[in-house]
Amino acid sequence: MTIRVLYGTESGNSEMIAEDVAIVLEQHGTVAVADLQDTDPGSLSPADLYIIICSTYGEGELPASAQPFVDRLVELRPQLDGVHYAIFGLGDSGYADSYSKGSEYLAARLDSLGAVRVGEYGRHDAAGFDDASEIATEWVRGIITVRAAA
Amino acid sequence: MSELVWGVKASLRSYVSDSEGRIETPLHRTGDGSFVFPAAGDGRFSGEVRFIAHGGMMDFRICDPALEEREGNTILTIDGDGGRIDLATARPTQREGRLELALTRAGAGHFGDFYPTGGALDDLTITMAAAVRRDTIAIVGSGPAGCYTAQALRRARPEAEVVIIERLPVPYGLVRYGIAADHQGTKNVTKQFDRLFERDGVQFVGNVEIGRDVTIERLRTLFDAVVIATGLPGDRPLGLPGESLPGVHGSGEFTRHVNGHPDDASARYELGSDVVVIGAGNVAIDIVRLLLQGVEERAGSDIHPHTEATTLSGTIDRITLVSRSPVSEARCDAAMVKELGRVPGVAFVVDGDAPEAGPPVAQAIRELTARPVDDARLTVSLRFGASPVAVLGEASVSGVEVSTPDGGYTVIPATAVITAIGFTPATPSDSVSADAEPDGGLFAAGWAHFGPRGALPDARNDGKRAAAAVDSYLASLFLAVQREGIAALRADLPSPAVDFSHWRRVDAEERAAASPGRVRRKFLTSEELLIAGGYALTASPVTERNSA
Ligand SMILES: Cc1cc2nc3c(=O)[nH]c(=O)nc-3n(C[C@H](O)[C@H](O)[C@H](O)COP(=O)(O)OP(=O)(O)OC[C@H]3O[C@@H](n4cnc5c(N)ncnc54)[C@H](O)[C@@H]3O)c2cc1C
Numbered sequence: 194m195t196i197r198v199l200y201g202t203e204s205g206n207s208e209m210i211a212e213d214v215a216i217v218l219e220q221h222g223t224v225a226v227a228d229l230q231d232t233d234p235g236s237l238s239p240a241d242l243y244i245i246i247c248s249t250y251g252e253g254e255l256p257a258s259a260q261p262f263v264d265r266l267v268e269l270r271p272q273l274d275g276v277h278y279a280i281f282g283l284g285d286s287g288y289a290d291s292y293s294k295g296s297e298y299l300a301a302r303l304d305s306l307g308a309v310r311v312g313e314y315g316r317h318d319a320a321g322f323d324d325a326s327e328i329a330t331e332w333v334r335g336i337i338t339v340r341a342a343a
Numbered sequence: 344m345s346e347l348v349w350g351v352k353a354s355l356r357s358y359v360s361d362s363e364g365r366i367e368t369p370l371h372r373t374g375d376g377s378f379v380f381p382a383a384g385d386g387r388f389s390g391e392v393r394f395i396a397h398g399g400m401m402d403f404r405i406c407d408p409a410l411e412e413r414e415g416n417t418i419l420t421i422d423g424d425g426g427r428i429d430l431a432t433a434r435p436t437q438r439e440g441r442l443e444l445a446l447t448r449a450g451a452g453h454f455g456d457f458y459p460t461g462g463a464l465d466d467l468t469i470t471m472a473a474a475v476r477r478d479t480i481a482i483v484g485s486g487p488a489g490c491y492t493a494q495a496l497r498r499a500r501p502e503a504e505v506v507i508i509e510r511l512p513v514p515y516g517l518v519r520y521g522i523a524a525d526h527q528g529t530k531n532v533t534k535q536f537d538r539l540f541e542r543d544g545v546q547f548v549g550n551v552e553i554g555r556d557v558t559i560e561r562l563r564t565l566f567d568a569v570v571i572a573t574g575l576p577g578d579r580p581l582g583l584p585g586e587s588l589p590g591v592h593g594s595g596e597f598t599r600h601v602n603g604h605p606d607d608a609s610a611r612y613e614l615g616s617d618v619v620v621i622g623a624g625n626v627a628i629d630i631v632r633l634l635l636q637g638v639e640e641r642a643g644s645d646i647h648p649h650t651e652a653t654t655l656s657g658t659i660d661r662i663t664l665v666s667r668s669p670v671s672e673a674r675c676d677a678a679m680v681k682e683l684g685r686v687p688g689v690a691f692v693v694d695g696d697a698p699e700a701g702p703p704v705a706q707a708i709r710e711l712t713a714r715p716v717d718d719a720r721l722t723v724s725l726r727f728g729a730s731p732v733a734v735l736g737e738a739s740v741s742g743v744e745v746s747t748p749d750g751g752y753t754v755i756p757a758t759a760v761i762t763a764i765g766f767t768p769a770t771p772s773d774s775v776s777a778d779a780e781p782d783g784g785l786f787a788a789g790w791a792h793f794g795p796r797g798a799l800p801d802a803r804n805d806g807k808r809a810a811a812a813v814d815s816y817l818a819s820l821f822l823a824v825q826r827e828g829i830a831a832l833r834a835d836l837p838s839p840a841v842d843f844s845h846w847r848r849v850d851a852e853e854r855a856a857a858s859p860g861r862v863r864r865k866f867l868t869s870e871e872l873l874i875a876g877g878y879a880l881t882a883s884p885v886t887e888r889n890s891a
């Protein structure tokens with residue numbers, strides 16, 4: 194099993210978080226980090242675990258680097274039964290009507306194709322004072338615990 | 344150590360031995376007979392070889408070869424009796440570090456015209472221990488473009504010396520001094536940038552202005568590659584009569600002022616009761632929002648209490664936003680417009696070209712005006728399709744004359760005007776503006792490269808592009824010359840630079856000094872920024888204070 198950390202970003206925060214999360218995960222297995230825009234949705238495999246870090250742009254839209262992945266996903270409609278993923282959304286509750294809607298949309302698409310979300314939906318709100326890196330590494334430790342128990 | 348390995352010319356070596364001459368040299372020779380000239384720094388190598396034949400009638404000397412770069416060409420020079428001789432031109436081959444040589448006119452003469460001008464010598468090879476030769480890259484400007492360029496460069500070349508030079512004592516350009524004071528979440532990108540300096544070995548060289556403290560030409564001699572990421576701090580002029588009247592301000596200047604930029608923080612603004620904002624991009628909307636906020640909406644921002652008490656003291660009754668384009672072509676984001684609508688106590692009216700159903704931004708504008716407000720403390724009037732034709736006033740601004748979609752003209756009364764129609768270089772003769780085509784190690788990124796458009800993601804993409812260009816340029820260099828980099832730059836500076844730990848101290852002080860409801864209290868002058876970080880200004884009282 195490879196733990197695949199995939200990120201969707203515009204200004205790079207999700208990429209940074211992906212790298213931080215990968216450092217934690219490296220103590221638990223083989224880890225590969227990739228941009229969603231370089232990831233083929235047809236390659237998602239039940240053998241691996243996916244950790245997705247994704248922000249939100251516009252008004253609840255996907256960040257640019259996640260858009261082509263989701264477009265392909267919708268077009269290909271791959272069978273994702275048995276594919277496990279956990280997701281962490283970066284957003285800003287200052288965008289009151291569309292807080293974290295981009296990553297939620299991505300999660301909903303994966304779910305609709307049969308993928309199974311594991312653990313808590315992780316979140317970072319840029320309007321608050323929390324450090325995204327701290328929250329995300331804490332969150333991913335929780336994901337590992339949930340997976341270990343499963 | 345690096346060395347130059349060169350056999351000069353195989354046929355010359357055989358000629359000498361065939362004619363029972365001799366090769367005199369103290370240099371070490373490789374198995375194939377090449378000579379090994381040890382490096383003497385700066386592209387120079389030391390040692391002498393003499394090819395002597397016919398009882399001394401023929402005596403060719405190759406002494407202290409050096410590689411020099413001149414106008415994009417590499418020249419192999421040697422010591423001659425009357426000074427340096429340009430012996431041959433050097434061109435890179437497929438193999439890294441291996442150069443092809445062609446004799447110059449003077450070079451042919453040096454060999455007694457035994458060989459023709461343009462004739463080939465043996466290829467020479469520069470070998471370098473990786474630990475010795477280091478790529479050196481200077482990025483000018485620590486805004487997003489500079490930082491994203493450094494980020495991508497660090498990934499491509501982990502060993503390179505990467506320095507970011509900034510004219511201010513503090514980093515991050517428009518993240519600190521442009522992005523609105525109430526959008527602290529957007530400023531979070533600095534956490535990415537912090538790592539460059541704290542973890543990834545990128546050096547921050549603050550308080551150094553290229554063009555003033557060091558010339559760009561000098562910088563280019565010290566570094567393999569120079570990336571200009573100096574932004575576009577000038578306000579694009581309206582080009583209309585009256586625009587230099589007192590009371591007319593550019594959006595760059597005004598947002599710097601509100602954000603506490605040392606260049607503009609202490610300027611005095613008396614906005615009065617009627618402010619006209621010209622333009623309808625995101626910067627114009629930022630300004631309208633900052634102007635219509637009450638004290639409550641400023642919670643969580645870093646607006647300085649002094650700025651609040653003077654410039655933003657609540658004198659405004661009406662803000663008129665004037666835009667030449669129709670509402671359907673407004674350049675601002677719908678989300679920005681919606682945010683305006685969340686400020687309580689503000690009435691919105693749309694004059695002129697009323698919004699129809701259209702793109703999201705037009706919808707958002709219509710929703711603003713649909714909102715019922717009783718007891719508005721302030722009115723925002725949005726005029727689309729209205730072109731300003733003149734700024735009116737005697738001693739100071741009194742109004743803006745606009746042409747209306749129906750072909751008429753009207754005057755909007757104004758006690759202050761803020762133009763938000765884009766940005767330009769600081770001065771037309773700005774020595775570090777980057778409109779010149781990048782060549783020979785000079786690159787540009789961000790607004791200095793592609794103009795005053797777009798947001799952080801665009802700066803990130805452009806930084807990646809610039810870094811890739813620098814990376815392939817460095818790969819194409821077979822570079823004999825180890826550039827001196829930051830150490831030599833520091834020696835050149837009129838006063839010491841500040842480093843990243845200085846910013847860390849300033850940052851901590853600013854956060855600690857925040858008044859209630861604010862996240863920081865910025866220092867408003869360069870002197871204060873320097874002192875707060877523990878920098879010893881030359882004036883003695885400060886030195887005493889710091890050493891105490
Ligand atoms: C008012 C305003 C609000 C904005 N709000 C947002 C927003 O909310 N979200 C968003 O994504 N984008 C926003 N932007 C856009 C964003 O700021 C730009 O995309 C980005 O800053 C461009 O980066 P840059 O590095 O090219 O320029 P800058 O950020 O301008 O950086 C240039 C740096 O170079 C330094 N410098 C200049 N000359 C020299 C010299 N001679 N020697 C050494 N250093 C020098 C400057 O001091 C500065 O630090 C805003 C822009 C403005 C003007």
Ligand SMILES: Cc1cc2nc3c(=O)[nH]c(=O)nc-3n(C[C@H](O)[C@H](O)[C@H](O)COP(=O)(O)O)c2cc1C
Nearest residue numbers: 202203204205206207248249253284285288292293
């Ligand atoms: C123009 C813009 C629009 C945004 N829109 C939303 C949004 O609708 N909802 C949300 O939750 N966050 C929104 N955000 C906040 C980003 O998701 C947040 O800043 C995040 O940390 C960015 O991460 P990234 O650097 O990986 O792209 C927006 C940010 C910007 C600059």
